[in-house]
Amino acid sequence: MAPNPAADLDRRIVAALMLDGRAPWRKIAAALNVPDRTVTRRGTALLESGAVGIHALADPHRTGRGDPFVVTFSCAPATVWPTCATIARRPETVTTYLLSGRAQCLADMWCPETRQADLFLHELGATTGVxxxxxxxxxxxxxxxxxWDPGILDRDEAEALRVGAPITTWPVFSEPVKLHREDKALLRGLVEDGRRTFEELGRMAGVSEQTAARRVEAMRTSGLVTLRAVVDPRVLGLPVAALLRLRIRPPAVETVAAALTASPHVRYAAMVMGEHQIVADVRLPTKDALRHLLTDAEWTEHVEAMESSLILDVLKQSEVLAASLQ
Structure with missing residues (x-):
């Protein structure tokens, strides 16, 4: 395939936004050694096209939204899409995938302790089609x-863009924090558009630009709020999407977790309770690359059983509904 410099630059800009979603275009241009006007033009086009969006996500435990769960659903064949769409639209749902295989839908859901019995034992099972x-x-x-680092930028480029120490534990299972009215307004503004200026955010919250900047940076530094680049991995040259559920011997779980963290192909992974110990979303350039990952990766020697499915569609991601559901 012939080189495509424009597509390659788009991938690098998206990778830069994944490191710092609020980075000014001039900072990205300097890190990538590309003219400011070029990065501004192409970056703005990427955001306007919906290929990438920057959105805030607050720690569910510390903000009182509850504990995280990975929930899989089997559905009646004729109702798979509408059933999964119903699940995606629920306020507890953060991410929803349509899958091939035995379970046709997977959702990342957050629920407070007082609601868990009703949600998991009554409401979800009563959903039409489930x-x-x-x-x-x-x-x-x-x-x-x-x-997630898809390995598109080199070390110097990444270091020039990285802000603060990387978040290694999220969510933090500690006492909930009390957010002031202004903080809640700032968070709502960032959830809608993580690249809103501090001036815009200050107007929304009724505080000065300086106060908005200070409060937002405090929430980010503490890990209470993270900014995510919600991107279609096909833009990054990774069109093959698969969901893995791994059963691993307990002494080897952390070894496999460390290997998955280091892989540029692992976009999401969670350590969970139940029959499987790890759930992972992987993105690769080809199905042949997927085959190699499933059979040749060193960590597979610790896996007692693996259930794999193609991710056929993404209906919700980081609380952002797909365009088809909006």
């Missing part, structure tokens, strides 16, 4: 969109 529900509490996130 025939089976499997709930796996998340013990910790191994990889998220906040920490």
């Amino acid at each position: 025939t089976q529900v499997e709930v796996a509490p998340v013990l910790r996130y191994i990889q998220t969109l906040t920490t």
